[in-house]
Amino acid sequence: MSRLSSGGLVDRTRPLAFSFDGRRYGGFAGDTLASALLAADVRLVGRSFKYHRPRGIVGCGTEEPNALVELRSGARREPNARATTVELYDGLDARAQNAWPSVSFDVMAINGLFSPFFGAAFYYKTFMWPKAAWEKLYEPAIRRAAGLGRVADAPDPDAYDKAHAFCDLLVIGSGPAGLAAALTAGRAGLRVILAEEDFRFGGRLLSEAAPLDDAAPVAWVERTLAELASLPNVRPMPRTAIFGVYDGGTYGALERVADHLPIPGAHAPRQRLWKIVATRAILAAGAIDRPIVFGGNDRPGVMLAQAVESWVGRYAVAPAKALAVFTSADAAWETAFAAHDAGQQIAAVIDARAAVAPALLEAAKRRGLRTVLGGEVRSTAGKTLSSIEVFANGRSERLAVDGLAMSGGFSPNVHLTCHHGGRPQWNDAIAAFVPGAAPPGMVVAGAAAGTYGRSACFAEGAAAAAAIAADFGRTAPAFDAPRGVDAATGLSAFWHVEASKGMAFIDFQNDVAAKDVKLAVKEGFTSVEHLKRYTTLGMATDQGKLANVPGLAVLAKASGRTIAETGTTLFRPPWSPVSIGALAGHHRGRDFRPLRLTPSHVWAEEAGAVFVEAGPWLRAAWFPAPGETDWRVAVEREVKATRTAVGLIDVSTFGKIDLQGPDVGRLLDRLYVNTFSTLAPGRVRYGVMCREDGFVMDDGTTARLADDRWVMTTTTANAAKVAQHLEFCLQVLWSDLDVQAVSVTEQWAQISISGPRARDTLAGVVDDPAGIAAEALPYMGAVETTVMDGVKARIFRLSFAGELGYEIAVPADRGEALARALMAAGAAFGITPYGLEALAVMRIEKGHVSGPELNGQTTAADLGFGRMVSQKKDSIGRVMATRPGLVDPARPGFVGFRPLDRTQRLAAGAHLLARGAAATTDADLGWISSATWSPTLGHAVGLGFIAGGAARIGEVVRAWDGLRGTDVEVEVCAPCFYDPDGGRLRG
């Protein structure tokens, strides 16, 4: 056991049991998995990504690149959890990943022997030939060998929540600067959210030994938290990582609600995704210690000095029996002193600098610590660290240590400042990137801004908050900073031990070594952006939190530039990994998106409908009769019944827009290519609507119910788009028009009945049958009436199926009753419900255009509506539709197709080729957009577009379908295959 006998912030009265790789261990409440493993002397926790090298714990927080473990098992298995951020709980079960058969003996470690050959872009260069083997052989094999954890292979049983929060000031991070900011703003009365990724507030104050107000820093932290908790305008949010900065002061945050529990409480979420809208923000996210690149720096036992400070100070763990320190920064000396004072044996402090502040040497001497100036660690040895080779003063020496704390200075956590494109600036004085332009509303304070002294951090956080409070017109009382002595913060840049022996790693998580960066530079990848993609430096779960700056330093030196000249890549969201489950919330599985039900849904389900999702709607696809197992049989029956008797379908999903006002006619004339202002009350007209660029946007019918009241129908797919288009036209283009457009898609259930017995059926539900007589309600007529004993209704005489037909609209809450009433009224006539499939068959038989033809690339002329376009008025798209390319006679035009051999089938997607032509793009004459087997005609029919259009009617071409392997000779014909004169519609 390496647990120190006293100190730390773990609760020794609350022991917790956990297992790692099947072995049982103990820890305390307040431990992370990493601190508990170190306390149990577990040093080897994983294998590296590419070489499967043994790896240990490097950091102490979200920056951890090595100690990635699988948590839990079964459906709750979670890969790539950073042991340094996993809060220990009783019963925690974790395993090392990317190792077989065990983390101690991993057969894939043989990769390490070939490491001299595995340079940058090894895979790209090596697995080039044969090309086909990449997908089938190389990639699967590489993915098996190189990888991270395994996702659970069962659905996640836990719930994920989403929530919104709003504040005047969001404080990100709760170290000295963050707590000073939150307290100052809270006291000034601002609405404050204090977000802390850790499970405990305090940041580095939880680990530091130097007293505040003559007591351990945690005492001041606790007092501050107590005051913050007493302020109703302050909301402290622990376990909450701000992962992204978005537009309008919106911050993405992930709250780990129940990750610290064996399983979440009943119905409680595991995690919650927050959208926090903050008028202002203070980024006080601190800084992370930086590794030094030297031979064997990835060996378990080599860790960041900042992490050692936490193991000792916060978790009361001595991470090694004998620990050396290798640094070029004063802070690591302070860590060595604190660790020594807590009981950790310090073998030596090795500093790359030739000279350091006398006070440091004096403090070391006072403690009896050995110091080595102008020294460097060139190599390490042991499966877990057993010794280091130190070179100083012209000679090498091997020190027997099992721990090495390294620090090349700090990297401020500037990540969130980059999310709006802010580029960090290089600061030579602290050898680090500091924030450039921050997102609007954000300021940076404390170590995140490159300010390292503790009292300066307090002052900077408080000042930033006071300034923001002033912007809100509030006065913040002066911040009463705690008394304390600042630690030394001097440092000089030191990145890479050039005389390293063995692999010297820059990016532990991606196994990118110094030699890889140098090779990339030799091969011309000198831009930081190219370097990142070529070597994978800075990718994966840690996103280069440790590797980026040392990598840039090696790049800069190898390419003869300064770091300021090389620049840096930008950080994108997320700051730390976010589970997909949290992003989805409850929108998953069957609830992936809201489902819209038609008014007659309950009836349709009782009638045995098979449903299909049509956009957000669930619609009946067909209604199988008892014994029918083939959907095509059902569809054929439905079509025949409609053509010979009467069929019924719910068409409520069409968009419907109520239009009122004196200027509706003028509006419609501008929206549609054809004229509507002349339409008489009680009449319906088909219209085609274009976009500004001259291509067709939508089609549908509009009825004039009264002089100043109309109702427009759109396609189901374009309902929202057309409504939006109308609003745009009325608000932006023609605000002088007095028109009120109101969506009534939800208001009206609309049931269509078609077939020779449609009128007989309708007569059974209308209260005034005379009103629907052929003369009273002719084809394309509309009437407002009542059905089912007084229910308000609108009846439109039209049919998409091409028969005598009516669409009957009633308020949506009466839609189901109407469907039942019509089925009862039509029973004597053989009424048959039909679904979308039969509707599609009948519209193709009639040659009506639909989604496959209204594809955004066709003009009214292409679709055969050229003569509909009124030249007596202007309409949206009219001018642009006359562009030379759109009036080219060779443009594909809308026609029909039928196979010469009537037994052949046609399929949408087939390309049209001349007889004898090769199947090449150059020879392509057009395509079949819709095709079906016509039960009415007894052969296949198709609609589509062919170069030259209707002028080619009568020609024979081939419908070549490379996907299905068919090649069918077809005759080009008019698109309407059924009742071309429309006699049945008008009957």
Add this chain to the structure above:
Amino acid sequence: MADALSTCLPHHPLPRGRHGAATGPAGICLARREASVATLAARRGAVAATLAGLADLLGLAAEDRPVAVANDRATVLGTAPGRWLVVTPAGDDPEATLAPLAPVASVVDQSGAYVLFELSGPALADLLASLVAVDLDPSVTPANAALTTTVAHLGVTLWADGPDCCRVLVGRSLALAFERTIVAVAARHGVDLA
């Protein structure tokens, strides 16, 4: 995920009664209420005349902003500039009721279009924080606000109706999806589906 949601298809009605956390009183109650609804849209330049007409007709001082103004005859919800939803008792024919406004406004019956829900319970504030991307702090959003917004991808209009209680108008085709949303999101509070 709440049990009922995993066993009940999204196009089948959820069982009435208790969902989610089963102990203690339900944090959220969701009930359907009956009402008539109409969209009232002022004719061009006639917003003031429409408001004056509403005052004469219904005796309430509706406003041209997103607030709910109510008396025992109607609730008028501002949904857009010059546009309101008028909620009247079930069975009312709103186009007839509001017909006197015809010269200055268009009236569209929407009674079939909307389902009116009552959402109540001690966990309502928490639930709304989950659902609604609007700052409901009293310093920002007045107590009589009428919010026309989205809830889990569903378009809604909602307004407060007393403490821990609000009313929500939801498109009829999406009413079941709304119920599923509430049961899923409020599961930890316990939901009583009336």
